[in-house]
Amino acid sequence: MSGKDRIDIFPSRMAQTIMKARLKGAQTGRNLLKKKADALSMRFRQILRKIIETKTLMGEVMREAAFSLAEAKFAAGDFSTTVIQNVNKAQVKVRAKKDNVAGVTLPVFEHYQEGGDSYELTGLARGGEQLAKLKRNYAKAVELLVELASLQTSFVTLDEAIKITNRRVNAIEHVIIPRIERTLSYIITELDEREREEFYRLKKIQEKKKQLKEKSEKEIARRLAELGPMAEPVNLLMEETDEDLLFE
Amino acid sequence: MAGRAKLVAVIGDEDTCTGFLLSGVGELKKTRESNFLVVEKDTSIAEIEETFRGFLGRDDVGIILINQFVAEMIRHAIDAHVQSIPAVLEIPSKEHPYDASKDSILRRAEGMFSAEDFR
Numbered sequence: 524m525s526g527k528d529r530i531d532i533f534p535s536r537m538a539q540t541i542m543k544a545r546l547k548g549a550q551t552g553r554n555l556l557k558k559k560a561d562a563l564s565m566r567f568r569q570i571l572r573k574i575i576e577t578k579t580l581m582g583e584v585m586r587e588a589a590f591s592l593a594e595a596k597f598a599a600g601d602f603s604t605t606v607i608q609n610v611n612k613a614q615v616k617v618r619a620k621k622d623n624v625a626g627v628t629l630p631v632f633e634h635y636q637e638g639g640d641s642y643e644l645t646g647l648a649r650g651g652e653q654l655a656k657l658k659r660n661y662a663k664a665v666e667l668l669v670e671l672a673s674l675q676t677s678f679v680t681l682d683e684a685i686k687i688t689n690r691r692v693n694a695i696e697h698v699i700i701p702r703i704e705r706t707l708s709y710i711i712t713e714l715d716e717r718e719r720e721e722f723y724r725l726k727k728i729q730e731k732k733k734q735l736k737e738k739s740e741k742e743i744a745r746r747l748a749e750l751g752p753m754a755e756p757v758n759l760l761m762e763e764t765d766e767d768l769l770f771e
Numbered sequence: 772m773a774g775r776a777k778l779v780a781v782i783g784d785e786d787t788c789t790g791f792l793l794s795g796v797g798e799l800k801k802t803r804e805s806n807f808l809v810v811e812k813d814t815s816i817a818e819i820e821e822t823f824r825g826f827l828g829r830d831d832v833g834i835i836l837i838n839q840f841v842a843e844m845i846r847h848a849i850d851a852h853v854q855s856i857p858a859v860l861e862i863p864s865k866e867h868p869y870d871a872s873k874d875s876i877l878r879r880a881e882g883m884f885s886a887e888d889f890r
Contacts, residue, residue, distance in 0.1 A: 582869035589865045592790050603789040610805065614795035616776040617833045630855055632833060642793055661794035672834040672858035675876055679855040
């Protein structure tokens, strides 16, 4: 994929150091995220197991509650319509609290009671005891169900969190780190190339200097031979032009 | 940090609703808005679905209890709900005992556990 290019940066020694530091940072980040994903997965599995247990338990509790409902109906007659008509304020409510697991906030339900029992007078005519038992059974069922609901919400939230974390881990591992590595190798190759060029240039200059030196030595030797044994050093005062003067 | 009080909504047959209402979760507001729906043989699927979506939209409903056979009728709406709140719980009814293989939430975790957990 052409999208996985390297980072555009001018190849220099400092850039190389910066890239190395970034690579280290990315690797550390990846390891930390991996650990977080592992912790979350473990918690996730725990919750899942608990959910299955609770659900089976709940099945039984509900069955018992339904049974006591049938009993109560038998004893007290059909009170369903009365019950449904007499609804006004809820006594049992739930509150959402926040719980924190490995950096992820999970919602937890807490059930609490408020106000009195509005169905206190319902079983007064007949079947009061069955009705009281029924109320108790259903209250127990509600508690269990609230707990189950907390587990379920944690489950769903954790599922999302794990997916996100795994996505980030994969992104770092398969996109960010290869990109930085590619940039690093590019910088190193460029620097090596530049060194080689420097080296080559130096060598060439040295050669040229050597050639120049040989040439001038040959000149001097020739002139010496022309002048013969009367070799005199150069007389500065006899020189007409001074090469140190830039402007004449 | 406790949030605002939230209600427990119930969508189920007459017996289920009666039982839960007796335990005190039912509420009827002054605007004739209730947090429960009694599903009878002639209740239309559209009405059930509408009530379900209504509960999802309300911010004072924390948990929705729904009989499993009713959940089957609006399975697509339940599967589409992926937020954590309100929590949708499937409960058995007198005629239909609890079937774990139909539960939306457990199906999401398919493949993560073996069948022996379903003892």
